Amino acid sequence: MAQAAGVSQSTVSLVLGGKWPGRVSPATAAAVHDAAERLGYRPNPAARNLRMGTTRTVMLMVPTLIAPFFGSVHAGAARVAARHGFGLVVYPWPDDAGPADSPFAASREAIDGILASSMPREVLAGFPGTPVVMLDSDPAGAETTVNFAxxxxxxxxxxxxxxxxxxxxxxxxxxxxxxxxxxxxxxxxxxxxxxxxxxxxxxxxxxxxxxxxxxxxxxxxxxxxxxxxxxxxxxxxxxxxxxxxxxxxxxxxxxxxxxxxxxxxxxxxxxxxxxxxxPAEELGAQGMAALLELLGGGRPPSRSLPGRLVVRGSTAAAV
Amino acid sequence: MAQAAGVSQSTVSLVLGGKWPGRVSPATAAAVHDAAERLGYRPNPAARNLRMGTTRTVMLMVPTLIAPFFGSVHAGAARVAARHGFGLVVYPWPDDAGPADSPFAASREAIDGILASSMPREVLAGFPGTPVVMLDSDPAGAETTVNFAxxxxxxxxxxxxxxxxxxxxxxxxxxxxxxxxxxxxxxxxxxxxxxxxxxxxxxxxxxxxxxxxxxxxxxxxxxxxxxxxxxxxxxxxxxxxxxxxxxxxxxxxxxxxxxxxxxxxxxxxxxxxxxxxxPAEELGAQGMAALLELLGGGRPPSRSLPGRLVVRGSTAAAV
DNA sequence: CATGGCCAGTCATACGTATTACTTGTCGCG
DNA sequence: CGCGACAAGTAATACGTATGACTGGCCATG
Missing domain, CATH: 3.40.50.2300 (Response regulator)
Structure with a gap:
């Protein structure tokens, strides 16, 4: 790739990284972009994060995705994660699995943090030291929580x-x-x-x-x-x-x-x-925001989101 | 970590990688495992895959996760992916986004393959060269498909x-x-x-x-x-x-x-x-199996899964 | 003309693991 | 005793990117 553009690998990194605007001449930058386009070249994101020891991936743990409620939580969380360039793996916890034999045991090291919704605290035992934000859970624990009122x-x-x-x-x-x-x-x-x-x-x-x-x-x-x-x-x-x-x-x-x-x-x-x-989607979004703040070294406070009574046709005056 | 166990980094890799049974004496292996336990050490999965240029992560694209149907598809796909040590990021496609401004544009390079369920073919335009298996889609295309009958x-x-x-x-x-x-x-x-x-x-x-x-x-x-x-x-x-x-x-x-x-x-x-x-879960599972086969260099055939009529109380003899 | 500063790039190294090739020590056997 | 086979471990290197240090050229200023 570097030779295809006629520059050094460092220059490619400077251009494609985009973090150093003005560091490289427009002409060279254009040449790099052009070569990348031609070769279908994409920087390897794993190597990219190698240095900082982070995967820029977080995990969402939910009991199931078949309940639409958790689909909404996911949607909110995914939106916020994506905006910050974080990947999101979802983790439906199987009823019959303990922390040890969980299907995701293999990739449990591949994440920077956990967003756990409506999960028993025990499932986190398998992930010591990983930053966690809990949703819809007892706020008495040490973790930051986001709940409904x-x-x-x-x-x-x-x-x-x-x-x-x-x-x-x-x-x-x-x-x-x-x-x-x-x-x-x-x-x-x-x-x-x-x-x-x-x-x-x-x-x-x-x-x-x-x-x-x-x-x-x-x-x-x-x-x-x-x-x-x-x-x-x-x-x-x-x-x-x-x-x-x-x-x-x-x-x-x-x-x-x-x-x-x-x-x-x-x-x-x-x-x-x-x-x-x-507001399930809001729960996911605020939870993810809190988790990202936590990963950034912050200390996000626990929160509670208000619900709203929606009166429809199933209630009427008592007989 | 290496010095904590009193061995070389290579040995640590041999032990923790687990791919070379018998390559290392039981005593040394135990020492390594012990040190890892003590330090809470985990191999960095990004570095692990650096050499093979793969992320061991695939993406599931669905229109939404709020529909339970897609939750089931995800469950099946996640189960199979997990069994093979693959991470799974989910991609609910927002109605209002084109391929360019999609929220996952940032992480689009971070995947090895795509499982797309019930998605228009155009959304794949932003992912040239990425292996794809399509679910619930027109089998006339070039991609491998898994469908319902x-x-x-x-x-x-x-x-x-x-x-x-x-x-x-x-x-x-x-x-x-x-x-x-x-x-x-x-x-x-x-x-x-x-x-x-x-x-x-x-x-x-x-x-x-x-x-x-x-x-x-x-x-x-x-x-x-x-x-x-x-x-x-x-x-x-x-x-x-x-x-x-x-x-x-x-x-x-x-x-x-x-x-x-x-x-x-x-x-x-x-x-x-x-x-x-x-069988939505089966769709996800078979689709993921096909995708993993594709990533392994295989040529999985397209398939079709039978449905089953379930007669309940909403049909009766015509009046 | 000498000097210093800036611009545009490059060099070199670090990140953490997998793997190949090598070394060392031990044992068995002729 | 000499040799090869083997076991157990290590050294060296590659993976692909980010980044701090460095270089050469150029211009402005004194």
């Missing part, structure tokens, strides 16, 4: 239902192994307790439509049937709809239902779901 | 509806800018033509629930209302459900509806959707 969201739902006259409220709860679901549960309990005469019942389920249908069914079959079901996330609400229909209950005529997250599913359901919109 | 799927749907007595069939069609939708449309037309007395009407829509509702509504408001709506994908079927409900039509009592893909949404709808299951 889910407690506010749950309180807003409780207040919304309270204003509609609901008092007996059922909670279709996800298993509290994730921090966010612990918070959601506690906030809902507090919100319902704040209603005069408010009473909360709860059924726990895995995040699966059929399982949620069963759990919601248990609540609906109780002696004093709740007039509203608050679901920990939108997918669980789909199960609640099914349980209601199976019992001939109309949503929202006989039963109000709410979700949380506002993924695509929320508007696919009929009636469309009242839920709290969590 | 969507034509078979559509014919299976037509036959299923035909067996239920349906003759007037409406097609809620996605815009035919993607190859797969052209094939789906043609195959459905052929399948309906094969039914005695079969008649097909068509309304085109963007892939959006509200737009699909409008398109389905147009078909349902026609003089001779179709008794079944065939939708080009599951999300469009959600719109068809809405159009039916808005007109007081029961699914499947008054109207049968089918989708294609079998994403999560299909079982979240009520009634659950009759659709064709396309």
């Amino acid at each position: 889910v407690a506010d969201g749950m309180r807003a739902i409780a207040a919304h239902l309270g204003a509609l006259g609901h008092r007996r409220i059922g909670h279709v709860a996800a298993e509290p192994d994730q921090w966010t679901f612990q918070v959601r549960g506690a906030a809902l309990a507090a919100g319902v307790a704040a209603l005069p005469g408010g009473a909360l019942t709860r059924a726990v389920t895995s995040i699966d439509i059929a399982a949620a249908k069963d759990a919601a069914g248990r609540l609906l079959d109780a002696h004093e049937r709740p007039t509203a079901l608050v679901c920990d996330d939108d997918m669980l609400a789909a199960g609640a709809y099914k349980a209601a229909r199976a019992r001939g209950l109309d949503v929202p005529g006989d039963l109000s239902v709410t979700g949380m997250d506002d993924v695509l599913l929320a508007t696919a359901l009929e009636p469309e779901l009242t839920t709290v919109r969590l | 969507v034509a078979d799927g559509m014919r299976a749907i037509a036959a299923h509806l035909g067996a239920l007595g349906h003759r007037r069939i409406g097609h809620v069609a996605a815009e035919p800018d993607q190859w797969t939708f052209q094939v789906r449309g043609a195959a459905l037309a052929a399948g309906v033509a094969a039914l005695p007395g079969g008649a097909l009407t068509r309304a085109v829509t963007s892939i959006d629930i509200a737009a699909a509702k409008d398109a389905a509504g147009r078909l349902l408001d026609a003089h001779e209302r179709p008794t079944a709506l065939v939708c080009d994908d599951d999300m469009l079927a959600a719109g068809a459900y809405k159009a039916a409900r808005a007109r007081g039509l029961d699914v499947p009592g008054d109207l049968s509806v089918t989708g294609m893909d079998d994403v999560l949404l299909a079982t979240a709808l009520e009634p659950e959707l009759t659709t064709v299951r396309l």
Whole structure:
């Protein structure tokens, strides 16, 4: 390449690196660019970063990409990473793998940092010393976190239902192994307790439509049937709809239902779901920004992003 | 590191590389591993690949990761890539970006190959000389492709509806800018033509629930209302459900509806959707396998993966 | 005319690993 | 004892780029 342009390798580097404007004459620079074009030459990025000992690649760890929520997180993170010239490898954590036999064990050294969304802290054990920003996770840890203000969201739902006259409220709860679901549960309990005469019942389920249908069914079959079901996330609400229909209950005529997250599913359901919109893409973007700041030697603070109650057709006045 | 273990750098490389079993005495190997453990030392993967001029990273290009379908494709591709020690960067193509100003332009040289799913061929123009495998794309091109047998799927749907007595069939069609939708449309037309007395009407829509509702509504408001709506994908079927409900039509009592893909949404709808299951994860896995074979100097053949009709509650005998 | 400063490039080296070729020591065997 | 085979480790080099130090030419200034 150097001889093709009739200059030294150093000059090629100066031109193509672009960091030293004015360091090289326009004519020579043009010759280099021309030769590069002709040969289809591209600088080897690995060699480029060799000196600084960095890969300019970060890893996103998510439980799965099949849930659209994490697709949105990725989109936000990828946008910010790309703008800073960082590559982003995604890491869907397989259910059955421990830190040791994870499929990405081979490339675990090939990254500068980790953005972990909704992951248990243990999975980071395999990556000692790697800078980490955690999303949607317990902020009590040492790592910088970016979270949603889910407690506010749950309180807003409780207040919304309270204003509609609901008092007996059922909670279709996800298993509290994730921090966010612990918070959601506690906030809902507090919100319902704040209603005069408010009473909360709860059924726990895995995040699966059929399982949620069963759990919601248990609540609906109780002696004093709740007039509203608050679901920990939108997918669980789909199960609640099914349980209601199976019992001939109309949503929202006989039963109000709410979700949380506002993924695509929320508007696919009929009636469309009242839920709290969590800005997933913003979560990814702010998390990535924090991680890059961390990599740059900064000390980014933990943050919390507000959600917004979106009232659609699944809630109505209590009967 | 070398001196910490009391050996030469070469020996460290021999031990940690692991490619030369028996080349080094067990005692020395243990000493090296021990020192590495103590120092938290990890070989720099960039330097590792420097010699072979490869990055051991491939790029997945998808229109978006927010659609669960592409999440599944990614999962399959990531699994295979990881097993071969390849990193995988994901590339959601932004609607508004041309090849030039794409957010990943900066890292475009940092990859060995491209796996492009459901992407227009033009986006590859910015990556001359890079090995490519295309998924869900026109197999007429020069690249190796891995596709679904969507034509078979559509014919299976037509036959299923035909067996239920349906003759007037409406097609809620996605815009035919993607190859797969052209094939789906043609195959459905052929399948309906094969039914005695079969008649097909068509309304085109963007892939959006509200737009699909409008398109389905147009078909349902026609003089001779179709008794079944065939939708080009599951999300469009959600719109068809809405159009039916808005007109007081029961699914499947008054109207049968089918989708294609079998994403999560299909079982979240009520009634659950009759659709064709396309093995998205398998698509990603086979595509990645083909790409890795290509990178290894092979010439992988193009393939087509069969779908499978999944009959659920949204289809019934014609009235 | 001598000097110093700047411009445009080049030289040399460093980055961290893989690999080839070499060295050293040991052992077995004739 | 002499030789070759072999085991275990090291030296040297290559990979491709970034960058600080250096060089030669040119011009302006005194």
